[in-house]
Amino acid sequence: MKYLLYLSVGLIFFFTSCEDKKNTSAVPSEVTSEAEKNSEEKNDISEEKASAKQKRTYPEITNQNMVEFLTKYGAENPETEVLVSTQHGDIEIELYRDTPLHRANFIYLVKQKYFDGSFFHRVVPNFIIQGGNSDNVKTTKKRAAIGNAYLLPAELENGRKHSYGTVSGAKEYRENPDNRTAPFEFFIFLGPQSSTGHLNGNYTIFGKVTKGMDVVEKIANLPADEGDWPLQNVYIKAEVLQ
Structure with missing residues (x-):
């Protein structure tokens, strides 16, 4: 009986350990994906700012100039x-x-x-x-x-x-x-x-x-x-x- 009890506890621990590892491995991939997304958005914003800055090199046109x-x-x-x-x-x-x-x-x-x-x-x-x-x-x-x-x-x-x-x-x-x-x-x-x-x-x-x-x-x-x-x-x- 003692042997069966140890065996049951061991199996529960084994399966629980596998499930935790699976969940843990999924979280970093989501974080990495989000980080990449944020990086791309920052690049897009930087390009827009650079483009806007380039356009601002010309003055506003008036009848005088x-x-x-x-x-x-x-x-x-x-x-x-x-x-x-x-x-x-x-x-x-x-x-x-x-x-x-x-x-x-x-x-x-x-x-x-x-x-x-x-x-x-x-x-x-x-x-x-x-x-x-x-x-x-x-x-x-x-x-x-x-x-x-x-x-x-x-x-x-x-x-x-x-x-x-x-x-x-x-x-x-x-x-x-x-x-x-x-x-x-x-x-x-x-x-x-x-x-x-x-x-x-x-x-x-x-x-x-x-x-x-x-x-x-x-x-x-x-x-x-x-x-x-x-x-x-x-x-x-x-x-x-x-």
């Missing part, structure tokens, strides 16, 4: 080709060098990722599609960070006329006798020449579509509300090609 800043930026960033991507297809744009402030401004906005997440927010069949705005609060924050109070001087000396596929800057209407351009929005013209009377000489043309006018046409004909806002948002992503 705009010409100087964009002239210098344009000299350091001479690219003229941009890809605008949407869920309906891609649009390639060539920017003109004889509108240097508009070209530099557009390249700057693309490189600052301003257009990413914005929309083609106005579509008019046989006339224009207009992009660079959205109802997303991130767009408002991006404008504030870049400088939401400056306007670009009109660059109309080349005498260029609106034609199929030209890219122009949208215009601030109120108190704007000098036809200054609102820097964050642009439109692509696709209407007939008979529709250009109020555009020519009033809106700066700073580029043209070189590929993807079929996409522009598709976007222009999307269903829209009474304010010409597409019923389904047309998201933009832009990058510099060369």
Whole structure:
């Protein structure tokens, strides 16, 4: 009986010991996994901070420093080709060098990722599609960070006329006798020449579509509300090609 009692106690101790070892081995793996997760999150935060710090190296653009800043930026960033991507297809744009402030401004906005997440927010069949705005609060924050109070001087000396596929800057209407351009929005013209009377000489043309006018046409004909806002948002992503 004494031998059986010792044997029973020994078996209970053996099985209990195995179960504890199993549970103990599971805890460190969970802790290690959590530590790795925290490390990855810290790296992500560090990268975001580094990216934000890099973006802050540029000053806020104002009407006072705009010409100087964009002239210098344009000299350091001479690219003229941009890809605008949407869920309906891609649009390639060539920017003109004889509108240097508009070209530099557009390249700057693309490189600052301003257009990413914005929309083609106005579509008019046989006339224009207009992009660079959205109802997303991130767009408002991006404008504030870049400088939401400056306007670009009109660059109309080349005498260029609106034609199929030209890219122009949208215009601030109120108190704007000098036809200054609102820097964050642009439109692509696709209407007939008979529709250009109020555009020519009033809106700066700073580029043209070189590929993807079929996409522009598709976007222009999307269903829209009474304010010409597409019923389904047309998201933009832009990058510099060369």
